[in-house]
Amino acid sequence: MKALFNPFVVLFKKEVYTIKDYFVTKNYDKKFNIITSGASKKGEGEGKLKDGVKYTPTSYLTLKEVFDYLDLKEDNILLDLGCGKGRVSFFGFSYGIKKAIGVDINQSFIDICNVNLKNCLLENKDNIKFLGIDASDYKLSDENVVFMFNPFGWKTLKKVLANIKESLKNNPRKLNIIYKNPIHRLLFDLDNNWKVIKENSEYVIFQNII
Numbered sequence: 001m002k003a004l005f006n007p008f009v010v011l012f013k014k015e016v017y018t019i020k021d022y023f024v025t026k027n028y029d030k031k032f033n034i035i036t037s038g039a040s041k042k043g044e045g046e047g048k049l050k051d052g053v054k055y056t057p058t059s060y061l062t063l064k065e066v067f068d069y070l071d072l073k074e075d076n077i078l079l080d081l082g083c084g085k086g087r088v089s090f091f092g093f094s095y096g097i098k099k100a101i102g103v104d105i106n107q108s109f110i111d112i113c114n115v116n117l118k119n120c121l122l123e124n125k126d127n128i129k130f131l132g133i134d135a136s137d138y139k140l141s142d143e144n145v146v147f148m149f150n151p152f153g154w155k156t157l158k159k160v161l162a163n164i165k166e167s168l169k170n171n172p173r174k175l176n177i178i179y180k181n182p183i184h185r186l187l188f189d190l191d192n193n194w195k196v197i198k199e200n201s202e203y204v205i206f207q208n209i210i
């Protein structure tokens with residue numbers, strides 16, 4: 001609430017932005033020719049959410065910090081579990097990565113992602129895909145960067161984590177998981193297959209111990 005009275009903060013489409021973030025968001029959405037701002041409208045996808053969390057996009061400033069840190073490049077395959085309107089996939093893809101996949105339980109968001117995909121000005125955009133399924137039903141194969149902005153509760157996260165580990169058993173590789181607003185991070189912290197490679201008050205990045 002305090003943030004709303006801060007002169008450097010603006011309220012736009014039900015989201016609280018710093019002035020800088022507001023303009024950065026507008027710039028990137030414009031540059032890619034997509035629309036990813038705006039939190040869930042009332043009733044949007046609520047019936048399907050199970051233990052899930054409604055859509056709010058991650059700030060482009062945070063995405064830039066994280067993807068610069070991980071030094072995303074052509075050998076990366078990015079998976080955004082709970083992708084909403086697709087911002088993470090589009091922005092990640094702009095680093096020249098091999099492939100970006102976004103998964104959301106809410107088909108109406110996938111429809112928005114596909115409109116964004118059609119309009120988007122990025123090259124090789126055939127390598128961006130969106131799927132309207134429950135994240136716990138997604139079977140990984142060669143993805144090596146997974147993004148989650150606190151999309152669901154521990155029950156779904158537990159299944160997702162089991163799928164990730166199964167995939168690492170079948171196809172051993174280095175994998176980084178960016179967990180923003182990591183409410184259920186204990187599932188990783190208590191599992192000795194993961195180490196923390198970066199953390200701050202906003203997110204933690206786990207990497208599998210090979």
Ligand SMILES: C[S@@+](CC[C@H](N)C(=O)[O-])C[C@H]1O[C@@H](n2cnc3c(N)ncnc32)[C@H](O)[C@@H]1O
Binds near residue numbers: 054058080084087133
């Ligand atoms: C906080 S938003 C994050 C959006 C996007 N990843 C970002 O960071 O900009 C969480 C998203 O997770 C989706 N979600 C919730 N439960 C899910 C589930 N079980 N499987 C897939 N997506 C889910 C919601 O529909 C919502 O769009």
